[in-house]
Amino acid sequence: MKRILLGATAALAMGATAASAGTLADVKARGTLICIVNSGFVGFASTDKDGKWQGYDVDYCKATAAAVLGDPSKVKYKPATGKTRFTILNSGEGDVLWRNTTWTFVRDVDVKLAFQGVNYYDGQGFMVNKKLGVKSAKDLDGASVCIQTGTTTELNLADYFRVNKIKYEPVPTENNEESRRNILAGRCDVYTTDASGLAATRATFKDPENWVILPEIISKEPLGPVTRHGDDNWSDIIRWTKNALVAAEELGITSKNVEAMASKPGNNPEINRLLGTEGNLGAMLGLDKRWAVNAIKAVGNFGEIFERNIGTKTPVGLERGLNALWTDGGLQYTPPFR
Amino acid sequence: MASIDTPAPPAHSNRPPAHSGSGERNLLARLWYDKKTRGVLLQILTVALLFAFLAYITSNAIANLELLGKTFSFDFLNEPAHYDINQTLIEYSSKSTHFRAGLVGMLNTLVVAVCGIILATFLGFLLGVLRLSPNWLVSNMVYCYVEFVRNTPVLLQILLVHGLVVHALPKPREAQEWGNIADTIFFTNRGVFSPMPLPQDGFNWVIAAFVIAIVGSIVFARWAKKRQDATGQHLPVFFISLAAIIGLPLIAFLLAGSPLGWDFPALKGFNFRGGFVIRPEFLALWLALSLYTAAFIAEIVRAGILAIDKGQWEASLAVGMSRGRTLNLVIIPQAMRVIVPPLTSQYLNLTKNSSLAIAIGYMDIVATVGGITLMQTGKEMETMIIVIGFYLTVSLSISAVMNWYNKRIKLVER
Numbered sequence: 001m002k003r004i005l006l007g008a009t010a011a012l013a014m015g016a017t018a019a020s021a022g023t024l025a026d027v028k029a030r031g032t033l034i035c036i037v038n039s040g041f042v043g044f045a046s047t048d049k050d051g052k053w054q055g056y057d058v059d060y061c062k063a064t065a066a067a068v069l070g071d072p073s074k075v076k077y078k079p080a081t082g083k084t085r086f087t088i089l090n091s092g093e094g095d096v097l098w099r100n101t102t103w104t105f106v107r108d109v110d111v112k113l114a115f116q117g118v119n120y121y122d123g124q125g126f127m128v129n130k131k132l133g134v135k136s137a138k139d140l141d142g143a144s145v146c147i148q149t150g151t152t153t154e155l156n157l158a159d160y161f162r163v164n165k166i167k168y169e170p171v172p173t174e175n176n177e178e179s180r181r182n183i184l185a186g187r188c189d190v191y192t193t194d195a196s197g198l199a200a201t202r203a204t205f206k207d208p209e210n211w212v213i214l215p216e217i218i219s220k221e222p223l224g225p226v227t228r229h230g231d232d233n234w235s236d237i238i239r240w241t242k243n244a245l246v247a248a249e250e251l252g253i254t255s256k257n258v259e260a261m262a263s264k265p266g267n268n269p270e271i272n273r274l275l276g277t278e279g280n281l282g283a284m285l286g287l288d289k290r291w292a293v294n295a296i297k298a299v300g301n302f303g304e305i306f307e308r309n310i311g312t313k314t315p316v317g318l319e320r321g322l323n324a325l326w327t328d329g330g331l332q333y334t335p336p337f338r
Numbered sequence: 339m340a341s342i343d344t345p346a347p348p349a350h351s352n353r354p355p356a357h358s359g360s361g362e363r364n365l366l367a368r369l370w371y372d373k374k375t376r377g378v379l380l381q382i383l384t385v386a387l388l389f390a391f392l393a394y395i396t397s398n399a400i401a402n403l404e405l406l407g408k409t410f411s412f413d414f415l416n417e418p419a420h421y422d423i424n425q426t427l428i429e430y431s432s433k434s435t436h437f438r439a440g441l442v443g444m445l446n447t448l449v450v451a452v453c454g455i456i457l458a459t460f461l462g463f464l465l466g467v468l469r470l471s472p473n474w475l476v477s478n479m480v481y482c483y484v485e486f487v488r489n490t491p492v493l494l495q496i497l498l499v500h501g502l503v504v505h506a507l508p509k510p511r512e513a514q515e516w517g518n519i520a521d522t523i524f525f526t527n528r529g530v531f532s533p534m535p536l537p538q539d540g541f542n543w544v545i546a547a548f549v550i551a552i553v554g555s556i557v558f559a560r561w562a563k564k565r566q567d568a569t570g571q572h573l574p575v576f577f578i579s580l581a582a583i584i585g586l587p588l589i590a591f592l593l594a595g596s597p598l599g600w601d602f603p604a605l606k607g608f609n610f611r612g613g614f615v616i617r618p619e620f621l622a623l624w625l626a627l628s629l630y631t632a633a634f635i636a637e638i639v640r641a642g643i644l645a646i647d648k649g650q651w652e653a654s655l656a657v658g659m660s661r662g663r664t665l666n667l668v669i670i671p672q673a674m675r676v677i678v679p680p681l682t683s684q685y686l687n688l689t690k691n692s693s694l695a696i697a698i699g700y701m702d703i704v705a706t707v708g709g710i711t712l713m714q715t716g717k718e719m720e721t722m723i724i725v726i727g728f729y730l731t732v733s734l735s736i737s738a739v740m741n742w743y744n745k746r747i748k749l750v751e752r
Contacts, residue, residue, distance in 0.1 A: 083709050083710075083713055087712075090716075106714070106715075112716065113716075142606060142608045142611065143607070149699070149709055149710055149713075150709055150714075154421050154710065155714070158421050159420070159432070168422075169424050170421075170422045172699045174696060174697065186504075186527060187618070189608045228406065229406055229407055230406065230407070
């Protein structure tokens with residue numbers, strides 16, 4: 001009680017309150033999951049014509065809601081800019097951050113965030129119009145560069161250009177949409193962000209064929225979900241929901257066959273444990289035993305989520321690349337469900 | 339289930355403590371029923387409660403930050419910032435500290451505020467006077483402008499002006515064909531590039547001449563006033579001073595052998611290089627803030643002039659003063675007393691509105707310390723304290739200057 005009072009008073013004072021009781025209890029009491037997502041980023045988190053949220057990160061929100069509350073529609077989306085996202089999370093205004101956020105040392109340790117693994121392995125790239133005739137990032141001396149402020153992109157860019165002795169003019173904006181407007185207006189020559197973001201942005205151009213992504217990838221950008229420090233139970237839920245979706249692809253479980261496989265115990269004990277027909281993994285997390293079944297049924301396994309939102313058949317058109325399963329030579333790998 | 343542990347204020351209980359004697363009780367009752375004492379007591383109580391509330395909130399904020407494992411410290415200011423800023427008035431690179439980045443941001447805020455205040459004042463006075471023009475068309479055009487600008491959000495106006503600048507002006511490569519003045523000043527959507535003067539040996543003479551001309555003008559103006567007080571004869575002080583301030587440095591400049599070089603902007607690769615550049619973000623913010631605030635100032639000026647009785651005009655004209663001198667010596671000095679107080683709050687508004695800069699990527703204090711530094715270090719409380727402290731200091735300084743000016747021009751009763 002006192003904690004809640006403390007929180008409420010602090011919220012009045014500075015709009016920031018550390019979440020009080022466990023986040024899981026809060027979410028269950030509220031009946032909805034508050035998921036912090038990008039404010040508009042085609043393929044990852046954006047609204048469609050009817051105002052419904054969709055995208056890669058949004059599917060993870062749905063999976064989390066399905067695992068925790070049994071219903072993927074019980075999500076309230078809280079759009080955040082690169083600048084506001086951590087404050088919103090740390091102040092308790094959101095339960096989990098699924099917003100293409102790079103896992104770095106300082107954020108993890110000093111900003112007091114808890115990263116729960118990687119759902120997309122990315123790297124920073126550059127995109128230019130073909131008619132500039134630029135073949136490499138090293139040709140960009142003197143260029144104006146569009147960036148989103150408050151991102152790791154901004155820091156990588158400064159480092160990379162300083163090391164390579166390339167002069168440039170940074171043109172910062174608050175979100176992807178404004179950067180898109182700037183590059184289309186010719187305010188800048190080149191747009192830099194995570195390569196997935198470049199592909200997603202290019203997909204929204206009228207003439208995507210006229211834009212090239214340069215070969216240089218200048219950084220590692222492991223993107224993943226984030227929770228607050230100090231709520232280990234909730235962090236476990238986020239981490240293992242994400243892992244369950246990877247495991248599902250590995251074990252051949254899809255949104256279509258999950259019900260059949262979960263109806264009775266099968267031959268593979270790991271599938272049985274994951275789907276709750278054997279053991280009590282769900283209860284250990286404080287969830288229903290069908291938590292993973294609900295999540296997989298709602299959005300499909302890792303591969304399904306990828307292909308539906310950003311895969312080669314979508315306008316974004318990304319290859320699996322580093323995000324293939326480890327068995328296919330990629331980096332997506334989950335610890336065992338045991 | 340502990341309740342809130344704020345002590346219940348004793349003054350709210352009607353019943354005095356049981357152990358107090360009846361004499362004391364009378365005294366308390368008398369104090370309470372005395373209107374003046376009660377007023378003081380209530381005020382003390384209010385202040386005490388307010389401070390208790392603030393202390394409670396602060397301690398909670400710190401406790402909650404500690405709960406998250408965050409410490410309250412300004413040490414991050416000495417760490418390298420690692421980000422670049424496109425408009426810097428002082429030397430800055432990504433290896434500079436967060437403190438330096440903050441300084442760059444503060445200067446950027448100040449420069450846009452000062453430029454904005456100057457342009458808004460000029461435009462505002464012009465529009466205010468035009469609004470009173472007997473010409474129907476002029477007066478109503480200003481009326482439409484003022485009403486349109488005052489009744490739309492300033493953020494949208496900033497975005498609109500930025501959109502116009504970025505979309506309407508040519509790209510750097512096109513600027514060589516159109517959008518330049520005599521191939522020396524280039525208007526592009528990356529900024530306005532003009533030649534930068536480079537002072538060479540002997541330029542100090544020009545500066546010295548300029549200073550001498552200004553000092554001389556002040557002395558001359560005082561002497562002319564004394565002379566006018568004594569003899570009633572009026573000298574054209576303004577024009578003589580202007581001629582001296584422009585003429586003397588010009589003569590010095592020619593005598594010293596034109597000691598000034600120019601750095602011309604030239605298209606090289608993606609952009610123009612060299613010269614003096616005004617970035618579109620600054621341009622858009624400056625114009626939008628000035629145009630917005632000018633509309634308010636126009637109304638203030640109009641109100642100020644209308645507040646002066648018509649008899650003042652008539653009396654002044656009757657004693658033989660020209661219309662211009664009537665306006666300068668009779669009407670405006672009186673109108674200023676009405677204009678200055680609301681003008682002060684417009685200056686403050688403009689300064690505070692400049693914090694919308696981030697919407698178009700102008701790197702002011704909110705974008706540097708309150709934005710990128712906050713993000714990279716996670717110090718929400720500390721950075722916000724710096725930003726708020728800065729705005730408070732600037733606003734109070736503007737208020738102080740304007741109050742001093744207001745005092746100087748106020749009616750002196752004899």
